[in-house]
Amino acid sequence: MSANTQKPVLIIGGSGLVGSQAAKALRRLHPTLPITIGGRDVGKAGAVAKEVGGADAVRVDLERADLGQPDARAYSAVVTFLKDDTLNSMKYAQAKGVPYVSISTGLFEIGPEVGRYVHSPASAPILMASSWLVGATTLPTLLFAREFESLETLQLAAVLDEQDIGGPAAYADLERLTKAAPNNLVLVDGRWRWIGGEEAKRTFTNVDGAQVAAQAYSMHDLMSLSAATDARSIRFDLAVGESSARRRGEPFSTEMVIELTGRKKDGTTGHTRHEIVHPGGQAPVTALGVALHVERLLGLAGGPPVAPGLYLTHMLVDPAYYVRKLEESGARIRRA
Structure with a gap:
């Protein structure tokens, strides 16, 4: 594990139905990876963090450019499970130079994210993961x-x-x-x-x-x-x-x-x-997709950490690896 991935992955919306499952999926893939559950309700986030194990909880304020995080706080990646209309979560990841994953942006509304990336293309890996169930x-x-x-x-x-x-x-x-x-x-x-x-x-x-x-x-x-x-x-x-x-x-x-x-x-x-x-x-499938992409972004599987750039889901995770993990999670795939 690289020095960067010793820092926790911040999962914004991690106490929600899908976000909590993604945290648990990531934990199953990497038992020692630090994880931080971020949300508006720290008590709810803390309960999920306890279930995940090796995790903690913080309050995230999307109205603030620093997300309400202390200067000393550092993360290895930022994953958001809700539509961040402010894009402060993306700006925060770019400012810190860490991977950013969004899963809630429609095809017709990608302009602000793309514009933010184009403004600072060398700052961080940006994964637009809003394909069906990631x-x-x-x-x-x-x-x-x-x-x-x-x-x-x-x-x-x-x-x-x-x-x-x-x-x-x-x-x-x-x-x-x-x-x-x-x-x-x-x-x-x-x-x-x-x-x-x-x-x-x-x-x-x-x-x-x-x-x-x-x-x-x-x-x-x-x-x-x-x-x-x-x-x-x-x-x-x-x-x-x-x-x-x-x-x-x-x-x-x-x-x-x-x-x-x-x-x-x-x-x-x-x-x-x-x-x-x-x-x-849909929840375990979405959770698995997020976990596998975070794993790849951090260089924990499939190669070294991903360089700054703008990415879609097909560019990072090997399809055969994904399908194997999907079947291991309980999915049934049939050729008709």
Whole structure:
């Protein structure tokens, strides 16, 4: 462990549903890594820190440039689990020269983060991790794509059970991301288009064979997969409703369907469909994605610490490593 990673990882919103699970996932990966749970309620944060072990708690004030932290306080990374409209958490990480991870910024609202990075590009690694569940569709897609010579169409779909949205911060994110922008971005035959109304609707076959009504949803997956695959058409659709597990009378699950069409390495046209189901819902999947990316940023796996720069989820974590860890966490992946 490098000298920098002896300092704790600051998890802002770490006492929330997903943030607390991310802290525990990071602890399982690295039992001795110091972790600080940051939040408005120090008592609640302290209770999570005790559960995590080897962690402490601090009050974080996002209205302040120093986040309310004493000058002597130092961190190895800053991860925020809520929408920081002030960007003070990002500014703080840049000022300290440590990695910054955000997971709540919609594709249509990345301008302020990108502008802040461009202003100071050599200050810190900035990971815009607002892909679906922090890589849960992008990274498996890139692994599945390895059997293709070139890709023509990527169709991704996810089911978020209405009972699995998460805590207040997650609910606020979903409300903002689905209502603030009237249209959603898709790539159609090599051209980027904003679509709405009937054009934004799609019905897909879910993992249990049910026909599910979904809506185009602008996630960072589109940026990652376009850059990494050069596919001609890419679309991500989200259905918020009843998961297949709950239809069977079981607790909710989170579900993803990944369909690829392109030219195989033998020259033929091929189509693949993979289904991913996690019986624990979206929270453990999101938590795992954050933990694996923090691990990589700090150089605890996969190479040395990441240099300053602007990153998306597909640029840091190896897809095969991610999929292995996802399955170890309880996810079931099936080629249909």
